[in-house]
Amino acid sequence: GRLGRVNNQLLEGNDTGLFVTVWLAVIDITTGKGGAANAGHEHPVIRKSGGDFEVVKYKHSPAVATIEGLQYKEHEFILEPGDCIFVYTDGVTEATNENLELMGEERMIDALNRHKDDGTSEILSAVKKEIDIFAGSAPQFDDITMMIFEYKGNE
Numbered sequence: 001g002r003l004g005r006v007n008n009q010l011l012e013g014n015d016t017g018l019f020v021t022v023w024l025a026v027i028d029i030t031t032g033k034g035g036a037a038n039a040g041h042e043h044p045v046i047r048k049s050g051g052d053f054e055v056v057k058y059k060h061s062p063a064v065a066t067i068e069g070l071q072y073k074e075h076e077f078i079l080e081p082g083d084c085i086f087v088y089t090d091g092v093t094e095a096t097n098e099n100l101e102l103m104g105e106e107r108m109i110d111a112l113n114r115h116k117d118d119g120t121s122e123i124l125s126a127v128k129k130e131i132d133i134f135a136g137s138a139p140q141f142d143d144i145t146m147m148i149f150e151y152k153g154n155e
Helices: 002-011 104-114 120-135
Strands: 022-027 033-039 045-047 053-055 074-078 084-088 146-150
Touching: 002 022, 002 033, 045 104, 053 104, 104 120, 120 146
Parallel strands: none
Antiparallel strands: 022 033, 033 074, 045 053, 045 084, 084 146
16 A cells, blocks of 8 residues: 555665654545554544544554565544544653653543634644643653644535
8 A cells, every 4th residue: 555655665775774653544525434554653533523532542553664565554434524633743642741741642632622622723722732831841852743634524
């Protein structure tokens, strides 16, 4: 598949042993049908229309650029109008405060659900603000990257 080709290309001449985690989804916006592959990345978070944000856990494939010829398993899903997908890097859950505590998945989900009825850009801003408040003045060692996608249906 798509990720397998990327994997093999990145392995060519990769003398430093660098790898990358990837969550890749392809969604047909006319039907809401999608397929996703997870290469060692954080689990996606889904909010069904009118519901709460919840982590969707399934078996990862190894990260990209680790094993030659790897075939990445795709998981199929269907989005209904109003459903949201939230994906993020581990810098979100591993944001650290002055006491060396991690933000963690639970705090992230709580932050999402406190703002679940807001618009997508407001949700991202609110979660980033909660991360900043949690971390305080502690230096962060990783990027904090988040993306949210709301399926509107095919009107």
